[in-house]
Amino acid sequence: QVQLVQSGAEVKKPGASVKVSCKASGYTFTRYGINWVRQAPGQGLEWMGWISVYNGDTNYAPKLQGRVTMTADTSTSTAYMELRSLTSDDTALYYCARARRVEYFQHWGQGTLVTVSS
């Protein structure tokens, strides 16, 4: 069965960076892309971007462009999302989700809580 297992919770100081991982299993990793979605406390869902695992193409949300980098390591079937210059507004639960591109998100990771606090 398809599984996406994310790395553990992180606490970061303002201005720092965070890198969240998402290890995939149960399917051919290169046949699907990985999207990243976050949910701040008490807020709705926000799409952050997508990476094609097949060729590394990316599509980032404009508000995060320049601060976010999504990568994928096909040798370990793991996708990564790095967010830089963190502020308290980046405190959120971060999810990875599988899709060929962005059509719909059928499979999700369990979520990684990132807390930004001084």
Added chain:
Amino acid sequence: DIQMTQSPSSLSASVGDRITITCRASQRISSYLNWYQVTPGKAPKLLIYVASSLQSGVPSRFSGSGSGTDFTLTISNLQPEDFATYYCQQSYDTPVTFGGGTKVDIK
């Protein structure tokens, strides 16, 4: 960006009720509209994709309809496990955008 507006933002209902949540897109998105259920401590769950297709394993009391700019999610015979927050999402264009959510709680 395509704006997605959900209504109501919250509603109270009883077990056995039939409820409808609406989602309006700021421009036509054909049928590129999906619905998710979010419960605390769990990852979002896909319920409906491309406006009206029921995701495998999702009970048939969930249904979706609409195209263009106006969409609805209907839950018939509301069950205790359905009390959650529901989000619509457009995948017509990037950036992908979600509605603001509809919280369904127990009356």
